[in-house]
Amino acid sequence: MTDVTKILDGLNEQQREAVVAPAGPLLITAGAGSGKTTVLTRRIAWLIEASGISPHRIIAVTFTNKAAREMKSRVEGLLGRSSAPYQIATFHGFSNRFLRIHHEAAGLPRDFTILDQDDQKSFINRLIKDNQLNVRNKTPREIQSYINSKKEQQLRAAQASGDSDFRSQIMGPIYELYERECNIRGLVDFAEILLRTVEVMQRNQLVRNEMHERYHHILVDEFQDTNAIQIEWLKLFGSHLNYVTAVGDEDQSIYGWRGAVAKNMLSFGSIFPNTRLVRLEKNYRSTQTILSAANSVISRNRDRFEKNLWTDREGGDPISYYSAYDYRDESQFVARKIRALYAAGMPYSNMSILYRTHAQSNIFENTLSSYKIPFRIYGGVRFFSRMEIKNSLAYLRLMVDPDNNPAFQRIINEPPRGIGEITQRRVIECAQREDVSFMQAARMIVQDESEQMRIRKPLKDFVGLIDGMESDCSELTLSRIIAHVNVHSGLRAYYLSKDTEIDKPRVENLDELINAGENFIRTNMDDTTSNEVVSDGREAITPFLDSVTLDAGDTFDEAPDTLSLMTLHQAKGLEFPVVFLVGMDEKLLPHANSMTFGTPSQINSQIEEERRLCYVGMTRAQDQLYLTRASFRLSFGVLNSYRPSRFLNEIPIEYLQKAIFESDIEQSSSDTPALTFGSEEELENLPGKLVRHNKFGEGTVIDAKAEHSCTIIRINFEDVGEKQIVMEHASLEFVGN
DNA sequence: AAAGGATGAATTTTT
DNA sequence: TTCATCCTTT
Secondary structure: OOOHHHHHOOOOHHHHHHHHOOOOOEEEEEOOOOOHHHHHHHHHHHHHHOOOOOHHHEEEEEOOHHHHHHHHHHHHHHHOOOOOOOEEEEHHHHHHHHHHHOOOOOOOOOOOEEEOHHHHHHHHHHHHHHHOOOOOOOOHHHHHHHHHHHHHOOOOHHHHOOOOOHHHHHHHHHHHHHHHHHHHHOEEEHHHHHHHHHHHHHHOHHHHHHHHHHOOEEEEOOHHHOEHHHHHHHHHHHOOOOOEEEEEOHHHOOOHHHOEOOOHHHHHHHHOOOOEEEEEOEOOOOOHHHHHHHHHHHOOOOOOOOOOOEOOOOOOOOEEEEEEEEHHHHHHHHHHHHHHHHHOOOOHHHEEEEEOOHHHHHHHHHHHHHOOOOEEEOOOOOHHHOHHHHHHHHHHHHHHOOOOHHHHHHHOOOOOOOOOHHHHHHHHHHHHHHOOOHHHHHHHHHHOOOOOHHHHHHHHHHHHHHHHHHHHHHHOOHHHHHHHHHHHOOHHHHHHHHOOOOOHHHHHHHHHHHHHHHHHHHHHHOOOOOHHHHHOHHHHHHHHHHHHHHOOOOOOOOOOOOEEEEEHHHHOOOOEEEEEEOOOEOEEOOEHHHHHOOOHHHHHHHHHHHHHHHHHHHOOEEEEEEEEEEEEEEEOOEEEEOOEOHHHHOOOHHHEEEOOOOOOHHHHHOOOOOOOOOOHHHHHHOOOOEEEEOOOEEEEEEEEEEEOOEEEEEEEEOOOEEEEEEOOOOOEEEEEO
């Protein structure tokens, strides 16, 4: 045994109490920056090293893969890499492994396919089209979220369609069909992974006993984000001994829209009797100024525990506030500040730009590149959700699971091989008639002499292609298989031949996928499972596809010194010396959707969630926090006006300082379009003029004024009435006086 | 059957 | 604005 006291080094009293608490239910409320991951990882180390718990009796569950990776590497830092067999995984990752092992008990084929969000949506779309369902005005998206939310409440289609609410009237039958089709095809969506796991644990005593014997200690990160099914999951895996540790902060609960129940923090004690409660209230991250401002904002929420988060980092720089004229102005302010900070010695990697929605990243992308600032956007269109990658993966899928219909449909004519709509219809009809998979139907049509050659020939080639790839790959490693598939599927040549700006990176991405495959093998070499995985690459395909759908995977391309851009949701758990929280406007933060749908009390709790989002953003900052907003923003190509976020008013004025540009020299060199109406003379001439706008039609100018480098013009349109427009951004045509 | 143009719709957050 | 789908032409 190593020196156990090392595990407690540098911890404060509460942290220590949490780490060494005896086995039994333990709830840790951990304010922002209070060292929650430290406590969790040290507790794992403590259980193993001091309490002598066998590592393989421990499960730690997180929500994101990022958090799981982080925790894993920190535990390894404490214990060394050798003592591997503790499980640190996401709810979904762990449950997926569980289902693969117990697929028979779960009633699933061994090679069941995980549908990610996109797959699920297009599958629903297909069902609607193929069966000509009447969906009224429901979008696939609504149907999708209906199904998922029912599953998260452990409601199967049969139970849900008994519900009398009007949503179930319309969508219940679709849920039923969806459920049936998924079962036939061995398709499992994200919600299903958890629901299926819970059902197996509830019904199968053998499996339950096995799990209870195997796993004793469960630790849960971000407990405030648990939803109903995850609580059930926790009960099933943890309540035999009640050795459950949960860490959370209800002020950082930002997944209510996904069914998270922050109140689970309150009910923990009633689920697991005799819970010990430890509060971590010392913040190690931010200055007093930042912390006080954030506390002041979050204290407006009614639905929370009062808490006393403190720091010994007294004082600190005031929070800078910049109210920009428009979105360009805002992005330029941020870019300049970043450039100035960098020039003063602050590495880019110490700074980040946080925003509410992905859509906001665009402007910053453009401005930052024109300022030559290296940056990296988290999320956005993720690598594995790119079309070409999904296509290549579909070939892989078809090799191990030829009956996979979504994969079949995805690539049947990708690249184009003369199998158009008509041929595909024949396949689908045949599959439905004979009750077989699309691939089997294709084989039948190939054999069918009464069928037209025009239809049989291309199908024959396709079937031969897949069969050929399967046998070609028997001796190859995973990455070689991917390379082989990219070439022989014709995808690579196809994108290469198109030779357009959009398709050029697709070839690179396909090649990058080979590396991703190699990477996957390497990082999973150390894992318990993987020796046989390396020798036959085909065995690695399913685990690889799983990891690809379950893990968004933005781990690669670690550039040395880059600025980070991400949404507030993605920022949770991270910290940066300098944070730019942009888009501090009503309709953005709080987001418009949070205030427009639902009953007044729903709206209130939605706004509270937005406030928590704001709180999360502010508390990411260690030393400096910048808040920016803009009066005019472009959406849909139309300029809308915005008012300052209400959350700004909730920050005591003494913590704020108005920020200004260091220099405005470059302002004039920016690429303003041809129309520039800066001079007073021109402004005076504008009123009364007739103009035509490409969206609003014709109208008369009421007045015009110059502000910053732009011109605001008020126009009375014949069709839509009065509008304010920034002349430089709109395409206005002058048609007379 | 495929490609290219026209028309219409949509933007919150994620495992 | 951009993306997807539909409809036309080849």
